[in-house]
Amino acid sequence: MIRALADDAVSGAATGAATGAATDLEIAALLWWAFDGLLALGLLGLAYQVVAGRQLFRSVVLFIIYGLLMAVAWARLAAPDLALAEAAIGAGLTGALLLSAYRNLIGTDGEEGPHAPITPPAGAPPMTVPRWAALFAAALAGLLVAGIGWVAVGLQPPEQTAGRLALEQLAESGVENPVTAVLLNFRSIDTIGEVVVLFVAFLAARVVAQELDHAGPGDWLRASQREPLLVGPLIAFIAPMAVLVTGYLLWAGGHQPGGAFQAGAVLAALAVLLRLTGRLRPRLEPTLLERSVLVGGVVLFSAIGLAGAGLAGAVLEYPPGWDYRLILLIETVLTLSIALPLALLFSGSGGLRQEVR
Amino acid sequence: MSQAAFYALVAGALTGIGIYGLITQRHLLRRVLAVNILGSSVFLLLVALARRHPDYVDPVPHAMVLTGIVIAVSATAFALVLARRYHAATGLTHLPEDEESEEALAPGLLNRRSLADRRSGGGPPPGQPERRQGARRRSDEDRRSDEGAQ
Amino acid sequence: MSSEFADSGLMTAELLTASAELALPLVFFVPLLTALLVFWVGSTRAPWLPPLGAALTVAAAVVLIFGVANGGPQSHHLGGWQPPLGIELYADGFAAVMIALTAVVGLAVTLYAGPYLRGKGLSLEHFWPLWLIQWATLNGIFISADLFNLYVMLELLTLTGAPLAAMAADRAALSAALRYMLLALLGSLAYLLGVALLYGATGSLHLQEVGALLEADATAAIAAALITAGLFAKAAIFPLHIWLMPAHSNAPAPASAALSALVAKAVVYLVLRLWLWVFPVLLTAPMGWLIGGIGAVAIVYGAVQAMRQPRLKPVIAYSTIAQFGYLLLLLPLVVLPAAALPAWQGAAYHAVVHGLAKAAAFLAAGNMIYALGHDRLEGLRGLTPYLSVSMLALALAFASLMGMPPTGGFLSKWLLLSGAIAAEQWLWAAVVIVGGLLAAVYAFRVLAYVHAAPPSGWVELRAPRRLPRIMEWTPVVLALLALLLGVSGMPLLQLLAHGAPEIVTQWAE
Structure with missing residues (x-):
């Protein structure tokens, strides 16, 4: 039975050990299966701890680890683009947002008034619904797992997929990375929509924004506080590196894993770091430059797209021969248009200003 | 069972955990966490589906997931801002039980x-x-x- | 001479039809780019920009609708890529009808929002970009023929809708927006999960292609269940309705009108489009009964709740829950040869009439809040002289909602009813009739307050605030349009016939 499993695994998992003898192959495959199994167990265990663990702070931290494990799983599934994005956005930025919100929401609990929920005694899971509802939820969740698992295992891959077509027509897209080709050429309206989503999230956050003192990641580094010794040199090292990585990811996206989203996420992470260490300060309203960056990506993308109706024949079609250059231009501007709203959402402010030290 | 099917099953189980958390937990931060678990489980399913083909890796689900990740972080960020404002206005960290x-x-x-x-x-x-x-x-x-x- | 006129008329028609294909992406891009421009310039610096953008959007919509009416369904392959690889924008009669509704209500909301929000001391700075992006998204949902693109649009709809609902930023609005947000996110993810399964089964995301490739197996069933449940959560269909009343009644009036008449409606539109174009293989009689049953319960539940509300906006919001039930009645009826066509026409017609009437009702309620500072029904007594125009709009809108002849609501319900009777579906016929009667109860309850004498000992402390004329008349125009649709239904029904779903047309031949 193990043998059959291993055979399957060899055909399923594209391992690098193809040159070894048959037994080596089997051992390698078994090891990979063990790895996948452990990864899956880790994901499931962490996910349960995240949604039902006793301490909320621990759950938030575990969520970040969960995101990193998820990135590893995607790397295992031959999706390096996504592993990069998940590590940077799914685990990193989401984690930073959650921790900041945790500090704001929970840091004050248990010390006040009639509104605050009573801090549950150790041993009882905090703030859950009644037992019958939990049972119902468990039954529903179990049903879902069964249904989706049944379907997912039984699904036969279709002969023709949109993805196969994308690979076949990759040469006509102007770039060599198929994911970039799909995002910026074949299905570019999705990408426009997604950057609009980011912009709208920023706008929406402004609608319900609070005063600057409470909107952001807390009162790190007030003027009276001294920062630890190593922070300065560390930032002086990290900041140029992050900019370098951003540029590399952006340029690499054309032919290997990377692209505007990963690059934008790295840039946003840098802004988060600078905001946390007080080198960037929140400001109520965005400046003209910030407003231009916020809308620039979508405006440029849409303008080139609409021009395509005249120059190429369809909206969002690139004029022949210009596709690579235009995609690179759009990606460069998109990187900024992705990084800024992410940074502002974390900062909880309309704009940012540099702190003069 | 192939690797893709295995991970698809894991995705199914994660979906279950996400739903369970969303229904049973009332703390706003927990609910946001549960929604994020749910989102990543759907993404995992897509990535697994992209891996099924013997001869190629399907880039379309990958593009969908990349789009989905950015949408998820946007929605999470707004939900958290909303939760903070709600907390500031009411002192509560959960929504009122129900309509009643x-x-x-x-x-x-x-x-x-x-x-x-x-x-x-x-x-x-x-x-x-x-x-x-x-x-x-x-x-x-x-x-x-x-x-x-x- | 006359032939010359005919020629030039013909040429204009040809030109319009030719430009309709281009108008297809423009109904999405024009409001989107206007929104970004408004944000960039700042709405205080260019207050004329949002109305201008709205006018341009309406112009693009008119060109598109004209194109569909004359040249049949329009399609545009974005990026020049054929559908399974690229994304197609596609407008048939159903989409054109909804775009027309959105244009009318959108224009009304744009005209109304400025004076209302300024008068209530709310900032327009973020309202304009959010609202215009919402308009773009609505049009996008009506014309997108791609399942994943629709997911992106649905998220945009949620993220523009929730802040509009939270604008007042008080306890009730914030909790409503949060509830809406969480449930809508859950709904989107359920939808996305279903789409993932559909892509896994068919390798395509294009609506029609998925519909053609799909077989009635377990995958399709689970995907359909997830997608339907997810969309139900976003559209507040009965068991998942709890967020709608607080969210829609705590939003500022123009936002309530957009949310109720358009946003939630767009999601129901998607339910119908997916069932009729993608899942017809699954649409058996029991399945239709299941969804129709949910609709019937929603009709009764929403109406009963609406009767119990002490405030006007919650009455209107609960009425939305009830009215969406009618749209779901299409699914059990469309599988029956005798009922398919009238039920299809009735449901689409109902979507339009409800949109107009609901927007009119919410804007009229907004006038009451603007003038009196509250919307408690008790407080309406004896105020008819101050709010006569607004209350006329409210009465007309309610007449449409309850299906009183000769309003548009009567026509839509009559079409549904005649379909049900022709197919001898007495239960559904009864639901339509009972729903209308229940609507009459809550409508007359409100109107009774309007016409009641002031309570004895009533002293007027402060005269109601004067309404700007544009706010006074916008709801009346909307309500009159809903009335007009009852007088002449043919133009809309003819438009609707372009590209009707196969499940409807197959019986006609």
């Missing part, structure tokens, strides 16, 4: 409001008293934290 409790809340608000209506003629939006209370609590807290810093 909100209805139970309504008459009190109504009375207070109609009194205010009579007095000022204008009528502040419902919930204003609570909001003021929340704001006061907040400033107390600030004082405390300021003292702590000094």
Whole structure:
């Protein structure tokens, strides 16, 4: 039975050990299966701890680890683009947002008034619904797992997929990375929509924004506080590196894993770091430059797209021969248009200003 | 079982955990966490589906997931801002149990409001008293934290 | 001479039809780019920009609708890529009808929002970009023929809708927006999960292609269940309705009108489009009964709740829950040869009439809040002289909602009813009739307050605030349009016939 499993695994998992003898192959495959199994167990265990663990702070931290494990799983599934994005956005930025919100929401609990929920005694899971509802939820969740698992295992891959077509027509897209080709050429309206989503999230956050003192990641580094010794040199090292990585990811996206989203996420992470260490300060309203960056990506993308109706024949079609250059231009501007709203959402402010030290 | 099917099953189980968390937990931060688990489980399913083909890796689900990740972080960020504002206005970290409790809340608000209506003629939006209370609590807290810093 | 006129008329028609294909992406891009421009310039610096953008959007919509009416369904392959690889924008009669509704209501909301929000002391700075992006998204949902693109649009709809609902930023609005947000996110993810399964089964995301490739197996069933449940959560269909009343009644009036008449409606539109174009293989009689049953319960539940509300906006919001039930009645009826066509026409017609009437009702309620500072029904007594125009709009809108002849609501319900009777579906016929009667109960309850004498000992402390004329008349125009649709239904029904779903047309031949 193990043998059959291993055979399957060899055909399923594209391992690098193809040159070894048959037994080596089997051992390698078994090891990979063990790895996948452990990864899956880790994901499931962490996910349960995240949604039902006793301490909320621990759950938030575990969520970040969960995101990193998820990135590893995607790397295992031959999706390096996504592993990069998940590590940077799914685990990193989401984690930073959650921790900041945790500090704001929970840091004050248990010390006040009639509104605050009573801090549950150790041993009882905090703030859950009644037992019958939990049972119902468990039954529903179990049903879902069964249904989706049944379907997912039984699904036969279709002969023709949109993805196969994308690979076949990759040469006509102007770039060599198929994911970039799909995002910026074949299905570019999705990408426009997604950057609009980011912009709208920023706008929406402004609608319900609070005063600057409470909107952001807390009162790190007030003027009276001294920062630890190593922070300065560390930032002086990290900041140029992050900019370098951003540029590399952006340029690499054309032919290997990377692209505007990963690059934008790295840039946003840098802004988060600078905001946390007080080198960037929140400001109520965005400046003209910030407003231009916020809308620039979508405006440029849409303008080139609409021009395509005249120059190429369809909206969002690139004029022949210009596709690579235009995609690179759009990606460069998109990187900024992705990084800024992410940074502002974390900062909880309309704009940012540099702190003069 | 192939690797893709294995991970698809894991995705199914994660979906179950996400739903379970979303239904059973009432804390706003927990619910946001559960939604994120749910989102990543759907993404995992897509990535697994992209891996099924013997001869190629399907880039379309990958593009969908990349789009989905950015949408998820946007929605999470807004939900958290909303939760913070809600917390600042009410002092609560969870939503009222259900409709009944909100209805139970309504008459009190109504009375207070109609009194205010009579007095000022204008009528502040419902919930204003609570909001003021929340704001006061907040400033107390600030004082405390300021003292702590000094 | 006359032939010359005919020629030039013909040429204009040809030109319009030719430009309709281009108008297809423009109904999405024009409001989107206007929104970004408004944000960039700042709405205080260019207050004329949002109305201008709205006018341009309406112009693009008119060109598109004209194109569909004359040249049949329009399609545009974005990026020049054929559908399974690229994304197609596609407008048939159903989409054109909804775009027309959105244009009318959108224009009304744009005209109304400025004076209302300024008068209530709310900032327009973020309202304009959010609202215009919402308009773009609505049009996008009506014309997108791609399942994943629709997911992106649905998220945009949620993220523009929730802040509009939270604008007042008081306790009730914030909790409503949060509830809406969480449930809508859950709904989107359920939808996305279903789409993932559909892509896994068919390798395509294109609506029609998935519909053609799909077989009635377990995958399709689970995907359909997830997608339907997810969309139900976003559209507040009965068991998942709890967020709608607080969210829609705590939003500022123009936002309530957009949310109720368009946003939630767009999601129901998607339910119908997916069932009729993608899942017809699954649409058996029991499945239709299941969804129709949910609709019937929603009709009764929403109406009963609406009767119990002490405030006007919650009455209107609960009425939305009830009215969406009618749209779901299409699914059990469309599988029956005798009922398919009238039920299809009735449901689409109902979507339009409800949109107009609901927007009119919410804007009229907004006028009451603007003038009196509250929307408690008790407080309406004896105020008819101050709010006569607004209350006329409210009465007309309610007449449409309850299906009183000769309003548009009567026509839509009559079409549904005649379909049900022709197919001898007495239960559904009864639901339509009972729903209308229940609607009459809550409508007359409100109107009774309007016409009641002031309570004894009533002293007027402060005269109601004067309404700007544009706010006074916008709801009346909308309500009159809903009335007009009852007088002449043919133009809309003819438009609707372009590209009707196969499940409807197959019986006609």
